[in-house]
Amino acid sequence: MTHATEEQQQVRELAREFAERELRPHVERWDREWALDASVLPALAELGFFGMLAPEEYGGMGFDLPTYVGALEELAWGEPTVALTLSIHSAFAVSLLLRHGSVEQQQRWLGPLARGEVLGCLALSEPGAGSDAAAVQTLARREGPGWVMSGTKKWVTNGRIAGLAVVLARTDEPPGSRGAKGIGAFLVPTESVGYDVGEREHTMGLRPAEVVTVQLRDVRLGPEALLGDASAGFVYAMQGLDVGRLGIAAQAVGIAQAALEHAVAYAGEREQFGQKLRTFEGMQFKLADMAARVDAARALVAWAAATPSTRASSAAKLFASETAMWVTTQAVQVFGGYGYMRDYPVEKLMRDAKATEIYEGTNEIQRVIIARELYRGA
């Protein structure tokens, strides 16, 4: 089950090589400049990474989830922002369209998404709707055959550069009356009049990612904007999150692996008391624990990808993100004072890791979900 096929291995190797040559050399500068070089996403598109979950008939790769998470892990090892962007694009735009899009919607969007000509983003969170995602207040009012959308979406990663936003909005009347069953998912072209990008957040980590507020000011949409059933958007969002959390888990493993490698290298070179750090047993135990946890997280993610379920995705996201946070914190410790300084790579990884414990459902929410699944049907 977790034994990689030759194809998975080759895909991983390509992602690792790309990460090593095209991402790694620049991460420090991108972190400072709050942006990736403009050439990075087009290069990934050219190689096919935007189409990993899209079917071959639309120019995608039709990868299974184990192949997909392997690629994301390696890209995250290079620059976690890149994996985040591809994960959101794949889980919420590509896979939801595949699952619930009409033939017309698939024909319009899947090709451009798979080729990376259009980037997908998710606009779910709102000032008052975070963990309680069903509390969204953005409205989609019926008008003639179409819709008029208004509201404020917070923390939309890539909300400015994306071409397609998957937006969750209330469709029930009166608004809120049907709770989680009164929400629709909409395919909103970001060029729509009234889709206005506001403030960019100053994030702790993942700084090359642009996280923005999006104002929806009476955005007029045709009937073709509605994905599937107007009252099932919340269910779709949860299905998207099942795939999304695998991507975040893979991202976390990549971050942890990078931190582990930096720590191992540093402990092999730095000397104190006339000895390499690696010769101290206290250091060896720390490195061994880091390595074992990374191995365990990777195996859990591979298992969750091979036998997908809500519980498996939540467990993978929970465990991998906590592993990333713990391992990056230890890596900073291994570097000592240097670890705290911007000149060394590990404090950035620690800042990046923190986000994986928060987005796509905080880890408290993952625990709520796992516990709920334990009692499902009881």
Add this chain to the structure above:
Amino acid sequence: MKIVTCIKRVPDTEARLKIAAGRDIDAAGLKFIISPYDEFAVEAALQLREAKGGGEVIVVSVGEAAAAEQLRAALALGADRAVLLEAPPTLDGLVTARALAAELKDANADLYLFGMKAADDDQQQVGPMVAELLGLPCVTVVAELELGDGKILCHREVEGGIEVVEAPLPAVVTITKGKYEPRYPSLKGIMAAKKKPLEEKEAAAGPSRVRLLDLSHPPERPPGKVVGQGADAVPELLRLLREEAKAL
């Protein structure tokens, strides 16, 4: 346009090699790659095919069964089909060249490309030997190729200049680092490679007449020496460079 490119499976040039029992490198846990000069040759073949707007690129390797991995990698880069000629490793370049020539004598290709040398054994023999066995013209150490009408123009970087050499097709050319920076395989290429033909057969390889006797790491380099500081140190540095290092 039909181009044959011959490639060799070699240990990753960035790997730290260990020697097993004084005779061979320890392959355990070692990563293998397409020899880098051969990879330039594959890239050259792909670019020529693209410039022509069509044609066939065939990759051929003499080696152990595991070399199929490198042939698949070349297919993922864009080669059309592959042939593996199975044979035990040899240091006798003529054995490899004969195995290739036996396979290629009826290939009717326009161009036969090789890396200028294999990154492991560094002998620079096989390309020219195949040319000799096939009775074809051979241009070595070529940085850039241009197709003419029934001929090939080869840019060679020679000491202090660039030489442009012409040869009629079919011809054998060995490639060095120059224009042909290898591309990444695309994900599509990796998927497509699985479905492309890879023929495996016994190589027509005779016995090796060259034999490896011993393999060892070079002696540790003596540590560097600080001669002094500033302009005062220059005369002593010159003396040492002249008398000890014999570099001047």
